[in-house]
Amino acid sequence: MDDAMVAQPSSTAVDLHGDSSLQVEISDAVSERDKVKFTVQTKSCLPHFAQTEFSVVRQHEEFIWLHDAYVENEEYAGLIIPPAPPRPDFEASREKLQKLGEGDSSITREEFAKMKQELEAEYLAIFKKTVAMHEVFLQRLAAHPTLRRDHNFFVFLEYGQDLSVRGKNRKELLGGFLRNIVKSADEALITGMSGLKEVDDFFEHERTFLLEYHTRIRDACLRADRVMHSHKCLADDYIPISAALSSLGTQEVNQLKTSFLKLAELFERLRKLEGRMASDEDLKLSDMLRYYMRDSQAAKDLLYRRLRALADYENANKALDKARTRNREVRTAESHQQLCCQRFERLSDSAKQELMDFKSRRVSSFRKNLIELAELELKHAKASTLLLRNTLVALKGEP
């Protein structure tokens, strides 16, 4: 296993359009007690930056701050804001390692070593994933023609000092809470309960589609997680089986000795294969589904914003009519209505583009991952078959 701490660029969601004027990657990451420190490295020839190559150290909260800054910015209302990376969560893994350490005296030293190895690999995998998620977030921003020009983004990438947003943790939680309230209002809008009339077929279709899609992909993601988890349990089961076969083999009568020992070896190797299969399924299937679950939520958020703009526009129309009948403050009402109209149209246009991009991004990402998944499954199945066949030959050849 190479580069323990450096994440490979994720192939999950970024479609970089070959534009290399701004390249961002997470070149290093360190996991400390309860936080992860990411080294964000930027390579750019753009004039904004003082140097062509530079890096800073950022923590998760600073990514969230950046994400929220985009969301709150009216200028980007018509864009799909790349979903924020999830919080690094090593709790479960750490607990398991601790439990193992506390010791179960019934397991042998080899078993213990193997289980420890497994858990450490798991920890490492989680770590790699969190790095990848943070990186993808930045890379999508860097690839987007509009988003990449954001001032906060530059600050995030370049500013050497810490951004002092750590206190935001509480605000983040609170913010999340408020956001949810707003969201249920949005849900009402988007599900048509508020009586708002959708004028555009394209958006009508997108609305229906996204609502259903998001629910179903969330479901699929959860279930894929469970499959992956079962698979992992299965692989772990091979550890005690292999150990028991090994000790049987050493004690057994000659005729069965080699059989048991070979079987023990087989199960050890199968364990590694099954483990790899589980983690491949995790990366190619679960993670992909999870990413698009978040991305489809971001798309939904865009639709909410557009519908809110539509609602505003309709209200402005009504106000204008009222003003005209009363013949009071007509000009204010007119200009207000104009603004709403423009905003709404601006949002609709950019939203249309964004949603089409979302679709093509989604399709190409699924394609890539499904192909890779199938190829990996085949690779592992063939390796298992070979392993099993070799063992069978050896066993049958025994007197």
Next chain:
Amino acid sequence: MAAEREPPPLGDGKPTDFEELEDGEDLFTSTVSTLESSPSSPEPAGLAEDISTNSNGPKPAEVVLDDDREDLFAEATEEVSLDSPEREPILSSEPSPAVTPVTPTTLIAPRIESKSLSAPVIFDRSREEIEEEANGDVFDIEIGVSDPEKVGDGMNAYMAYRVTTKTSLSMFSKSEFSVKRRFSDFLGLHSKLASKYLHVGYIVPPAPEKSIVGMTKVKVGKEDSSSTEFVEKRRAALERYLQRTVKHPTLLQDPDLRQFLESSELPRAVNTQALSGAGILRMVNKAADAVNKMTIKMNESDAWFEEKQQQFENLDQQLRKLHASVEALVCHRKELSANTAAFAKSAAMLGNSEDHTALSRALSQLAEVEEKIDQLHQEQAFADFYMFSELLSDYIRLIAAVKGVFDHRMKCWQKWEDAQITLLKKRETEAKMMVANKPDKIQQAKNEIREEIEEWEAKVQQGERDFEQISKTIRKEVGRFEKERVKDFKTVIIKYLESLVQTQQQLIKYWEAFLPEAKAIA
């Protein structure tokens, strides 16, 4: 349980698979061919003498006749006529009177044909082995248990299983036949066999365990998958039980077994309702343990027994550990199967929602693949269970039977030991009487004590013979058992691995079919 000792019936024509797997001790050279020439063989009396010189140790190759003959004649209380007609099958589980011998030739005729026969005198071990290899699976009897059928209703209902026998052995009247049996019939068979053979050192395969919960569900008529699984598990266990029992050369000769396989009507085994064969075994073991704890530790003059007991103890522990781990595997594989099925459904739903046509189709294909994989996992879980897990649990119970047999030997030794002690006491009493000076009354007492001494002398002799016999039998049995075990394990391991290969190959098929679909996403 037999209250008195009964020798096993003669003429089981055991092939010479007495084979020490570890040490080279050769207790006896016994062959089937010897039996064939039995009609002209020496009289039993001569044998009886031979036996009394046996020690509990290796026997030089001068023993001409097969130990089975020795078995019989050691206990013979009546003149043995080798031409006597086939005796009546033992039908009840009560102890029967002294056994009348069965004409050996008829029982073992088929087997004899396949062997080279010459006036056998002394066979060395390698010859034995060669003949044995040539025999291979000469038993030529196949048992199948199938077609579970519910009979009756409510709490009186029971499952009837079809027991089919295919054989070329002449002791059966037909070459292919089947009967209907219920679970308690199997238990009844086991209890009869156990009562006849366990205490003389034969490893009688234990019957499958009773399960009140499982059976109640079936009786009540729950048609769900768990009760079908239960019935299938039981059917397979009953089949394995019978197959193991008929593989045992001595048990195969038993008339109760034959009746079980052949006769259309079987008397209801009533004493199995409360106790199953396994339950009785457990009781025996517990009683034996209790006795052993109370008695002085046996002076083991033969290290072989101690070694073997330790080995079986270790094996037992290891198998239990392995069994527990395999059970976890089965459980997780079933979970994997269920989760895969759930995922398949959600993938199908996602495919339906997807508005890009090619991707939608690919997702539906993925859903189908996952559904097929779920089936695969289920089948593999069955293989995990029926091949691997059940093999282990069968052997855990078999080893309990082996341990029981060792315990019986200890009990046998104890009896002998007690007889010796009593004899000693009687002799002391006699000696005391000799020195005392009371002429008139004493004569009667002297006669009495003389009689008692003679009685106990005979008992001591009997005890010694019994002990030697059981030790001999156990050695043979353990040899046979180990051989069977090795074969069993090897066969099952290979079968199991082949099932794993099958699964992987299917996986390859499914993913290979899917790959072009994924690539077709435009």
